[in-house]
Amino acid sequence: MSSNATATRDALPAVEQDRAEHAPYVRKSSGLVRDVPFLDMFLMNASSSNPVGIAVAYGIFFAMATFPRCNLLLAIVIALVLGVFVWVTFALVSATLPRVGGDYLYGSRLLHPIIGMGSNLATYVGSVLAAGTAAFFVASVAVGPAMTIIGVVTGNSWWVTAGTNVSTGWPAFAIAGGTLLVLSLLSLTGTKKVTRVMVWLYGIAFVAFGVSILILLFKTRAGFIHDVNAYTKSITGKGNAYQATIAAGAKGGLATGGGYSFKSTMGAVFVVLGYTMFAFWSSTYMAGEMKGSGRRSRQLGAMVGGGAFGGILVLISAAIYLHTAGYDFVAASSNGYYPVGVTPFLHFFASIAAGGGTVLAIVLGVAFIGWFPVALYAGNLNMVQRAPFAWAFDGLIPAKVAAVDRRTNTPVVSILLAFVLGLAAAAWACWSKSIFSLISTFTLLLFVPVIVTGLAAAVMPWFRPDIYRASPSDWKIAGIPVIVVTGLATVAVGILAFVLVGVFASNLGIKHVALTLVLPVIGFAIAAVYYYTARAVRRRSGVELDLVYKTIPPA
């Protein structure tokens, strides 16, 4: 059989029409696929790890509750600008090392295996805590408020009471554990099924969220106040809930009469970063499976575009919500001055503003639940299930941890481990005295890989010139290596997150500030002990772990 070289340039993956003059000539050979459509990569980044509904609804609630006099929109803009540096850095590094493994791969290959391990340990623990919190939120922020909404719009107090009861303690843990169990069982049956469920949930939640924002967009402030007062009266018997909520908030020091606080705004930047910046998560872990992920332009477009798209949606949605509901009302309700506990409020107020449509209100309330399994699985649990693959491939952990079941093609041990750890984290969340403290802690842990990847990127031209010179990262603007600039900026963003947590620990409910800030150091120490122990153990069976990370000098 003859292998005919082909000159059909327009059919080739690395070629675009405007590059025709220098287009390569490709012979017929395996692996030459057409590019992943840019839209697919873009949507993957825009959706998979950025549940925009939670970013808007819970992000606003979280920011307003912890930093009541912040300029939220300015905080979002600052977070987006900072996010661009991080997205560019991750896009360049993942285009350079397009393999499954994320920050573990970047840290271990570009800096040192212990740094890669320490970074990924922070990612792993942070994702476990985030998964547990998201599972708890299924009960406390999704199911509970949905039941309350049903009770409010139907006038049935049983639903209201039940909604409150399921949001805390054992009932919340049962719902959280049940959600984790269902998602883990789905994961065990194969990726296709769990992905299909996620797509449906995401789609339903996204449409409902869009409807909520449109309702708020076309509602006047006066109409919104009327609807809030009318609905709340059916529960409390008082017809001035909107004004009373603001007045109570003002008494509590929330009024913005004296203007916004820049200090609070900077604090809110940390919160917003946590909800908008991690758009790169999916691509960095999926990069190994993604043809075309080794190309700079595509990764840049997908990561920066996907992140910015999600961020701009958050910005627009927040602006609409604040414009219609009023800043003082949003701030006061987020701080517990509204008489009905339907955290995070946005979808509840949207359903009220729908003008008394009972069915629509219930649909919006129930559909909002869809965001949380997505955040739990696609944003966090999936990473926890996948991380052991890279460790096992390098021989750092027993291969059995990442072993894949022959029948279902799923990593059974890894999935079960993720379930057990997620359940423990959910228990922590359910009985935590300050959920904001827990969220801040895992968000901070997730900034560790940001710093490590930024550092790896910034030093790549000098530490690993062999990789840099042959990679898409070798990109200069006005003679300045882009990856060095964005890498350093990414490190700065990560350090800023630590500084903000240190400065605003009391706002975030963090009691053990020093311990929280040194958690990553403890993680790196554990990684060092583990690495040297594993190295000694493996050496006894003739395996030199160090060789995994060493580059062979070419002959």
Next chain:
Amino acid sequence: MGLFGRQPKVAKNTRLFFATDIHGSEPCFRKFINAGNFYRCQHLILGGDITGKQIVPITRHPDGTYSSRLRDQRFDTVDEPELAEVKRLIRVGGDYPVVGSEDELAELRDPACLERRFRKIVYDSVVDWVTFADEFLSGTGQRVFVAPGNDDFFEIDRAFEGSSVVEFVEGKSLELGEGHSMITTGYSNPTPWNTERELPEDALEQRLEEMVSHVDDVENLVAVIHPPPFDSHLDYAPQLDGDLRIQFDGMGGVRMTPVGSTAVRSFIENHQPLLTLHGHVHEGGGRVAIGRTQCLNPGSEYAKGTLVGAIVTIAAGKVLSHQFVNG
């Protein structure tokens, strides 16, 4: 066996280094040749798809400068001294630079001309590699085994003739020492690209059966077979449609599908060799056990000049250890 697969030490064992699918990458080949020294291995095995896929044109302009484009990198107004660096970068990813004026390069648009040019460039590059290996490894006692893959032109087979170091082992059965033997084939089951060395599954099975018929002790057999066994996780690749577009599951999921060989799988299940070494599916790096047989696919990252490989230590009737490395 302990958690990390600890085994008692044995006096006699054989340490192999296996890499595959370097697709013409110059640094990958030079690293491969140095891997015996670096990883302290007696035998080096290159498991197929050793040649590159692309010619990258470098345009020579009337003013004596050059220009080219390599994926995301653009090279304009390159002078003579810089040209060598551009060529080197092109060879990192396994592509072949061709320098010429616009008119000369235009000839490559003729498929017949391109076909001839490709075959000559690929053959010449393999000859250069063999010469280099002979010079570098002569007298070291290391044995270098090379097999082709489904992507490699048949013409390259004769490039290995006369080498004092490199043994071209396609279709052969040979002794590795310490009681181990090895069979090798670079033929794959059919692919969507209809490449040079493909066989229908039944023909591939016949080829494997024919080779193993010359082996006395299958329990100590190392089988280097380019395609991995079907549905073994060493063979999971993105699913393509008829237009060679990758399929998605949504929510960030590339739809993966097994593309390995059923003939290879049944060969392993029926004969249970000690060790099988595979490539072909770059995304399928990993290890699985099929019965007593340890099956390895180190995967490939040739495009960045990174040599991915596996160090495997074998003794009588057992695989003592394996380790994947990214050199």
